[in-house]
Amino acid sequence: MRWEGKRYYPISQFYKQRFGEKVYKVSVSIAETCPNRQPNSRMPLCIFCDEWGSAAYHLEQDKSLQDQIIINRDKIAKRYRAKSFLVYFQSYTNTFDGVSELEQRFDIALALDNINGVVLGTRPDCLPKRILPLLKQTHDTHYVMVELGLQSFFDHHLDFLQRGYEAIEKLHQHTGVDIGIHLMFGLPGETDQELIETAQILNELPVNNVKLNNLHVLSTP
Ligand code: SF4
Numbered sequence: 001m002r003w004e005g006k007r008y009y010p011i012s013q014f015y016k017q018r019f020g021e022k023v024y025k026v027s028v029s030i031a032e033t034c035p036n037r038q039p040n041s042r043m044p045l046c047i048f049c050d051e052w053g054s055a056a057y058h059l060e061q062d063k064s065l066q067d068q069i070i071i072n073r074d075k076i077a078k079r080y081r082a083k084s085f086l087v088y089f090q091s092y093t094n095t096f097d098g099v100s101e102l103e104q105r106f107d108i109a110l111a112l113d114n115i116n117g118v119v120l121g122t123r124p125d126c127l128p129k130r131i132l133p134l135l136k137q138t139h140d141t142h143y144v145m146v147e148l149g150l151q152s153f154f155d156h157h158l159d160f161l162q163r164g165y166e167a168i169e170k171l172h173q174h175t176g177v178d179i180g181i182h183l184m185f186g187l188p189g190e191t192d193q194e195l196i197e198t199a200q201i202l203n204e205l206p207v208n209n210v211k212l213n214n215l216h217v218l219s220t221p
Pocket of ligand 1: 033045046123
């Protein structure tokens with residue numbers, strides 16, 4: 001048993017060691033779509049995705065980015081006496097809009113008091129080369145983590161799996177940002193051996209954080 005009595009290294013402790021104090025994520029809902037939701041997309045909607053793009057429902061989702069951050073940051077600060085925050089761009093695919101939009105969003109977030117960095121949720125096949133310099137440049141001055149919704153290393157769509165590996169390598173080599181991976185367990189036909197092999201694969205990759213979700217199907221056609 002290690003890590004505050006847990007058998008895994010909690011991200012709260014990872015952040016505490018990185019920043020020297022407890023850090024809280026302020027999630028915002030800014031991106032409004034993803035490649036699967038485009039009119040001519042041949043990809044179906046992910047069966048676990050809700051109408052808010054796999055984000056927690058936000059009462060403030062219609063407000064500006066600045067207002068969402070301030071409202072949510074201040075609520076957390078009051079509740080937990082928190083002093084240090086990361087802005088979590090959670091909903092949909094946050095690298096699907098243009099680079100200039102993303103840069104403006106980073107500028108707004110990082111100009112606010114007590115915001116130490118950003119966490120950007122996206123998907124491995126939506127990391128165009130043009131976005132890498134912005135991630136690197138932001139990482140040079142602030143903390144940046146990119147969280148990739150990989151879901152499974154045993155996805156039978158090998159193209160998607162290959163893009164997962166490529167995205168991790170690309171981010172690692174060209175930007176230096178921290179990398180988080182979202183994995184989903186409970187997929188039909190999944191075996192215990194696949195879970196073990198997933199952990200082994202992850203140990204070989206430059207991944208800083210892994211988020212495990214159980215498969216939760218909201219509805220089926
Ligand atoms: S999970 Fe992400 S990629 Fe899939 S439908 Fe939802 S927003 Fe789109």
